[in-house]
Amino acid sequence: MPDDQRPATEGFFAPVRGSLAAIIGLSVLSAVSSVVPFVAMVELARTLLPSSAGGAVDAGRVWAIAAVAAVGLMVYAGAGFAAAVVSHVADADLQVSLRRRIVRHLRRLPLGWFDARTSGTVRKLVENDVSALHQLVGHTIQDVVTAVAAPLVSIVYLFVVQWQMALAALVPLILTAVLYVVMMRGGDEKYLLYDQAVARLSGATVEFVHGIAVVKRFGQVGRSHRRYRDETTGYVRFVDQWTRETAVMFTIIEIVTSPVVVLVYLLSVGSWLVGTGAAPIDILPAILLGLGLTAPLMKLGASANLLRTATKAQQSLAEFFRLPPIPESDSPQRPAGHDVAVENVGFSYDGERRVLHEITASCAPGTVTALVGASGSGKSTLAKLVPRFYDVTAGRVAIGAADVRDIASEQLYREVSFVFQDVHLLRTSLRDNIRLARADASEAEVEDAARAAQIHERILRFERGYDAVVGEHANLSGGEAQRVTIARALLADAPILVLDEATAFADPDSEAAIQEALSVLTTDRAVLVIAHRLHTIVGVNQILVLDGGRIVERGTHAELVANGGTFARMWADYQENHARALPRGVRA
Amino acid sequence: MIRRLLHYSSSRARRLVIAELAAISVTAVLQGIAFLMLVPLLRAVFVGDMDSVRTWLVAIAVVGAAYAMGYWTASQIGMKASTAVLDSLLDRLGNRLVDLPIAWFGTDRSGLLTEMATQDAMFVSTAPYSFLRLIIIGFLSPATVLVGMYVVDWRLALAMTVMVPLMVFGARSVRKAIARGEADHSEAVAGASNRVIEFARTQPALRAAGGSPIAERLVEEALQDQHRAYRKLLAGGGIGIGMFTGIVQLSLTVVVLLGAYLAVGGSIEPATLVALLVLGVRFNEPIVTAGDLGGGVAIARNTLDRFDELHAVTALPEPDKLAKPQGRTGLSPRRSAGVRRNAGSTTGSARGHWACSAPRCGRSAGSGAP
Secondary structure (H helix, E strand, O other), X not given: OHHHOOOOOOOOXXXXXXXXXXXXXXXXXXXXXXXXXXXXXXXXXXXXXXXXXXXXXXXXXHHHHHXXXXXXXXXXXXXXXXXXXXXXXXXXXXXXXXXXHHHHHHHHOOHHHOOOOHHXXXXXXXXXXXXXXXXXXXXXXXXXXXXXXXXXXXXXXXXXXXXXXXXXXXXXXXXHHHHHHHHHOOHHHXXXXXXXXXXXXXXXXXXXXXXXXXXXXXXXXXXXXXXXXXXXXXXXXHHHHHHHHHHHHHHHHHHHHOHXXXXXXXXXXXXXXXXXXXXXXXXXXXXXHHOOOOHHHHHXXXXXXXXXXXXXXXXXXXXXXXXXXXXXXXXXXXOOOOOEEEEEEEEEOOOOOXXXXXXXXXXXXXXXXXXXXXXXXXXXXXXXXXOOOOOOOEEEEEEOOEEHHHOOHXXXXXXXXXXXXXXXOOOOEHHHHHOOOOOOOOHHHHHHHHHHOOOHHXXXXXXXXXXXXXXXXXXXXXXXXXXXHXXXXXXXXXXXXXXXXXXXXXXXXXXXXXXXXXXXXXXXXEEEEEOOOHHHHOOOOEEEEEEOOEEEEEEOHHHHHHHOOHHHHHHHHHHHHHHXXXXXXXXX | OHHHHHHOOOHHHHHHHHHHHHHHXXXXXXXXXXXXXXXXXXXXXXXXXXXXXXXXXXXXXXXXHXXXXXXXXHHHHHHHHHHHHHHHHHHHHHHHHHHOOHHHHOOOOHHHHHHHHXXXXXXXXXXXXXXXXXXXXXXXXXXXXXXXXXXXXXXXXXXXXXXXXXXXXXHHHHHHHHHHHHHHHHHHHHHHHHHHHHHHHOHHHHHHOOOOHHXXXXXXXXXXXXXXXXXXXXXXXXXXXXXXXHHHHHHHHHHHHXXXXXXXXXXXXXXXXXXXXXXXXXXXXXXXXXXXXHHHHHHHHHHHHHHHHHHHHHHOOOOOOOOOOOHHHOOOHHHHHHHHHHHHHHHHHHHHHHHHHHHHOOOOHHHOOO
């Protein structure tokens, strides 16, 4: 896609730019031809009326006029319809191109961006914001063109026929515009207040809903219900007051522009003009056309709110596209070897508060390095720096002597695979979930990986086996899902593996299976493991103990226990609290 | 639909809505009468009978004044009615939530319920004024004109009458076509956004997989599905709207040609004919406006469906007849969850496309007539 190279904010409407001319052209054509039948009607009257004094009717002329009117009607309807079709098709194209662009951008954002909030944000972008633009492309262009062109052509025609009547017909139009401006004054502030009122009501509803399940068991829904009631009362009062404020003006506008009132007004002016000597036929155009002058304008006003939503949506999309993608090196390097080196690394999420300080460590192929520490000690953050979830603030992380920032993303992920706690399964077949990294993997390879990950047997128990779709035919427990991701990592076969040891699962069997699966995964690789249960890392080559973002101790299990430092205390603590709960066979 | 709306209103709101609709009906008839009076008035203007012009002008002004008063009343009542409906909707929603079985809250419903409390309730409460009114006017006003037309010239009146069922048929087929395509489209939209969200959520795994062709294919397929469904909706809706527009324009053409025929044949007085033709070309505008509102009606239905579904959950039999005393909260988890699952899948999607365009999307090309 060419717009991939453009800056984020540009080229937003590029996919529909070509259609724009067509939409405008067709709308103008439709607006202009909409006047034709009315002009024909006037001409018909001009031809017919003399005959009431006894003259003959010019039949040829009558039929010609009728034909012109019919053609005018056809062109008007046809062009208007075509404009609507073109703009909706353009809207469909814009939607799909925007969604594709969102997908492309997602692919390039730093992994750190993807956290718990992601689902909501992405849903809003892809569903609400993209659709909100519908109004803009699908309707507003045509509405605006029509609202300008049709009255303009009508008024020009009216002035050509009879200027006093034309002037009279202009009055409701001008009055509407003026009243609208008056009505809209201070509207922005009101909308802001409205948004706030909606936000408060939403908050109260969410609180009510979330609280209800918990509170209901104890039979005291009272408080959150009261708050919900208070908020709805406030909300209704606000809406009521707002409606009252605008309703008077709005109703006046509607009455002033209503066909009946305009008709009475134009008839009065017309009759008066005829009384002072104007030709009766000359007041007809204004009566015919004057009735419809304000309608397009009113329509435009009615869509103002929808337009407001569309503009907001456009802003939030532009903001998303402005998020900087993960920087790729211009001269990518190839790692020489598979050893990981962390050199003097410092890291901060927000640029102010450092969560990692001066970390230096290395991790050679064929060894296992364990990261331990209390939650918040920085061990997960450190592990995530290797596969570039985040980029370091100071120092560097290198693979085979090449800075990870200088390694092309694809190359990097051929080097590093990772299994983190949050399991990511796609709603597709188990087979495809396992061979995610290697779509060309053979059936046998997939099954081997599943077998090694202790999940093969479980998969066969599904009716559709490897074809079972996750979430549809296959509902997996947390531990089972974890083993699928381990099978995936096994099949990917990267020389470096970063893994977050699963937190305690309810059933001991699942844990034993996971441990077994992991032990296969860790052979011959450089492994970095975030450890939660200390009995699993008794035999590792190196343990790094983190505290407050610094490495406070390092060594083997035996060394650290003998040291009598932080780790020794953690180990003693752990044994006391957890030993009893350990499954058979994993006791240290 | 009116009945369903009233179902969720307090007795005060119900009275106000009914009064509002009655006032609207009166103004619609008055509008038709005012239009009809155009015929004798224009005739008088053309033949130069100024006394008659003055008489009719006074008469039409009186009708106009009554119309304006009716309009004002309808709008004032409408304002109160919409606030009252909003109030009772929110009140009912709150009470319903208290009564719902806990199992219903097993999955997170806060998004759906928030939307119901804010957007949906607002939409339903303003529905009588924002489009039921236009639909009523769209039917009553032309009907009044038509009845009067028979008195003046039965041939033109007959021609117009013939077109009415065609227009109604056209408007209905628009609505059907849109509803059909809309259902598929909603599903496709939901499918596409779920895939994109999945794509975002599983991004770490996908990156690790080195830009997985499997995941890319899934997303792309979903996006194409959605695009296809949208185009199908446009094609289906487009054909419907095109047909409706065609019928409307055809009716005008018929009136014009019949007028020309009558004029050439000399079987109608020219001044009356011209006046009738003026009426003829203006006659169908409210119908067109009403026909435009198909989309709005569809959304209103969907919205009311959501309230109905919520209502249906509580309507499940509560096991308070059981011997066990703790059966008070009335859990019926399996069935209530089933009812809701349906609701959940259709809701988010329906708004995606329509919420923005509200009652205006099903708009026909023939609506901006000057």
